[in-house]
Amino acid sequence: MASCGTRRFTSCLKRFCHRGIHICDRYSLRTVFWSLILLATLGTMLIGASLENNTKMVIEQAQQSMFELENEFVKQSQEVKAPVNTSKPRQPFNPFDVPVNLKVNEEKEKEKPKETPKYVPKKSYLINWYNAPPYLRFRPDAMHCGFQKCKYKNCNVTFERKDRAISDAVLFDGRWVFEKVGFIRPPGQVWVFAAHETPTTFEDLGGWWKKPQWRYGFNWTMTYDINNTDIYLPYGEIRKRLKPVVRDFKKIAALKTNGALMINSHCNTSSVREKYVDILKKHFPVNVLGKCGTPWNCGTHYIHDDCFNLLNTTYKFFLAFENAFCNQYFSEKIYENFDYDTVIVTRGGSYKEAKRIFPKGTVISTDDFRTIEGLGKYLGKLAWSINDYADILRRKSQYYSVGYTAVYQRAMCDLCERMNNLDKYKKIIPDIVDWAYNKDPCRGPSDLV
Numbered sequence: 443m444a445s446c447g448t449r450r451f452t453s454c455l456k457r458f459c460h461r462g463i464h465i466c467d468r469y470s471l472r473t474v475f476w477s478l479i480l481l482a483t484l485g486t487m488l489i490g491a492s493l494e495n496n497t498k499m500v501i502e503q504a505q506q507s508m509f510e511l512e513n514e515f516v517k518q519s520q521e522v523k524a525p526v527n528t529s530k531p532r533q534p535f536n537p538f539d540v541p542v543n544l545k546v547n548e549e550k551e552k553e554k555p556k557e558t559p560k561y562v563p564k565k566s567y568l569i570n571w572y573n574a575p576p577y578l579r580f581r582p583d584a585m586h587c588g589f590q591k592c593k594y595k596n597c598n599v600t601f602e603r604k605d606r607a608i609s610d611a612v613l614f615d616g617r618w619v620f621e622k623v624g625f626i627r628p629p630g631q632v633w634v635f636a637a638h639e640t641p642t643t644f645e646d647l648g649g650w651w652k653k654p655q656w657r658y659g660f661n662w663t664m665t666y667d668i669n670n671t672d673i674y675l676p677y678g679e680i681r682k683r684l685k686p687v688v689r690d691f692k693k694i695a696a697l698k699t700n701g702a703l704m705i706n707s708h709c710n711t712s713s714v715r716e717k718y719v720d721i722l723k724k725h726f727p728v729n730v731l732g733k734c735g736t737p738w739n740c741g742t743h744y745i746h747d748d749c750f751n752l753l754n755t756t757y758k759f760f761l762a763f764e765n766a767f768c769n770q771y772f773s774e775k776i777y778e779n780f781d782y783d784t785v786i787v788t789r790g791g792s793y794k795e796a797k798r799i800f801p802k803g804t805v806i807s808t809d810d811f812r813t814i815e816g817l818g819k820y821l822g823k824l825a826w827s828i829n830d831y832a833d834i835l836r837r838k839s840q841y842y843s844v845g846y847t848a849v850y851q852r853a854m855c856d857l858c859e860r861m862n863n864l865d866k867y868k869k870i871i872p873d874i875v876d877w878a879y880n881k882d883p884c885r886g887p888s889d890l891v
């Protein structure tokens with residue numbers, strides 16, 4: 443074929459055939475010619491198609507990066523503004539899909555037989571935190587945990603003042619509400635009275651929540667007291683580990699040099715723990731860090747930084763003494779320190795409640811001692827008995843504390859489930875003061891002997 447050069451294609455083929463190629467015997471030259479034309483056409487079409495594919499890909503990539511840019515923008519603006527807008531999820535920008543696609547879809551819809559429509563939640567619910575407490579604000583993981591892990595995912599939380607009047611539910615940190623509500627409550631808006639702290643501290647900030655303007659206002663409560671709340675939000679939860687940890691607990695015990703440690707910032711408490719500790723000090727060495735003892739700058743804003751290592755390495759006991767004795771009230775003092783290799787002594791809750799809440803043999807409760815001296819002597823004995831001490835650490839290490847984010851997330855899921863089923867959860871709390879105090883949830887200290 444190389445010799446064909448500039449001659450006309452047909453005569454060239456003729457010459458080629460005369461040299462005895464068999465196809466010339468079977469097919470007419472014309473057939474060969476048209477076949478070649480056909481092949482050429484097909485080839486062109488294929489190239490065209492792949493070009494078209496390429497173009498499509500380029501467009502899709504452009505769209506993709508537009509989505510990404512847009513998402514990035516949404517993300518950034520959320521980061522700056524805190525969360526969260528609700529109503530409809532934003533439609534990703536797609537310049538290519540306006541009327542044409544709509545038409546196609548309409549036609550397709552007509553062809554299809556009608557199916558039973560799948561249940562799609564009608565809307566999403568906006569939940570406004572009216573005055574999120576510092577306890578939450580300093581825990582951004584919890585604050586922004588979202589609803590993706592919930593059964594009902596169609597809720598959003600906002601912390602912005604301006605969203606109050608357009609929200610489906612408002613969460614109030616009850617003891618911190620103001621004199622005036624400050625916005626017009628839309629019909630049907632759900633109000634939740636939330637409380638981390640105990641009723642003994644509800645008076646601390648003006649006590650406006652007790653005033654008539656807040657009566658018949660709240661629908662639900664959200665607190666740590668499982669027996670007296672609609673939405674259960676404790677400080678944490680202890681769970682069994684699937685795989686036990688293996689550590690040399692005897693060695694850890696043997697290396698500890700100090701007695702008991704307390705870290706706290708409230709020095710005049712309804713549980714009068716300060717007095718309890720003063721008496722305990724006569725029987726067992728106790729160091730107090732924080733506002734009520736030796737100043738220390740660690741763990742500000744509830745963040746457990748490396749300073750807390752001394753629970754692992756130095757102190758045999760950590761005194762998780764609550765500021766009040768109220769049903770179910772066990773705070774971050776125990777939940778945030780549970781995983782350290784130290785033995786925790788609790789003082790709180792209703793009488794002997796620690797025994798029911800925490801796994802057997804993992805914590806020491808002051809309820810189990812008739813006198814403070816008795817506790818002091820017990821701690822002294824345990825401190826010198828490496829085997830017994832290590833046994834407690836080993837038992838405790840079979841469990842772990844899930845952390846605040848997990849329990850907060852669960853409470854938010856519960857709230858969202860309720861929002862989706864308002865009929866089922868209809869409730870108005872006539873008098874929130876009654877709810878707070880009537881069941882007599884708190885006791886005074888009876889162990890200061």
Ligand SMILES: *[C@@H]1O[C@H](CO)[C@@H](O)[C@H](O)[C@H]1NC(C)=O
Nearest residue numbers: 526527528529530531532605
């Ligand atoms: C929330 O989104 C809607 C549209 O989805 C928009 O009209 C509204 O302005 C947004 N609100 C806020 C507070 O950003």
Ligand SMILES: *[C@@H]1O[C@H](CO)[C@@H](O)[C@H](O)[C@H]1NC(C)=O
Nearest residue numbers: 667668669670769770792798
């Ligand atoms: C509180 O609730 C727990 C868990 O639901 C239950 O086991 C316990 O009996 C209740 N206690 C009281 C005093 O009602």
Ligand SMILES: *[C@@H]1O[C@H](CO)[C@@H](O)[C@H](O)[C@H]1NC(C)=O
Nearest residue numbers: 642643645646709710711712
């Ligand atoms: C401690 O608190 C009580 C009331 O809660 C108050 O009467 C008392 O003066 C306070 N004592 C100190 C030393 O602050």
Ligand SMILES: *[C@@H]1O[C@H](CO)[C@@H](O)[C@H](O)[C@H]1NC(C)=O
Nearest residue numbers: 689748750751754781782783
């Ligand atoms: C305390 O010790 C345990 C076990 O050695 C370890 O898992 C944990 O990370 C330690 N905690 C800190 C804050 O170092």
Ligand SMILES: *[C@@H]1O[C@H](CO)[C@@H](O)[C@H](O)[C@H]1NC(C)=O
Nearest residue numbers: 630658661864867868869870
């Ligand atoms: C919540 O309380 C308000 C005002 O008392 C009431 O109008 C509304 O029906 C209540 N919502 C629910 C779900 O109970």
Ligand SMILES: CC(=O)N[C@H]1CO[C@H](CO)[C@@H](O)[C@@H]1O
Nearest residue numbers: 526527531566595596597598
């Ligand atoms: C901004 C934001 O997070 N919006 C979310 C609100 O909730 C819906 C689910 O109901 C999500 O799709 C949105 O992304």
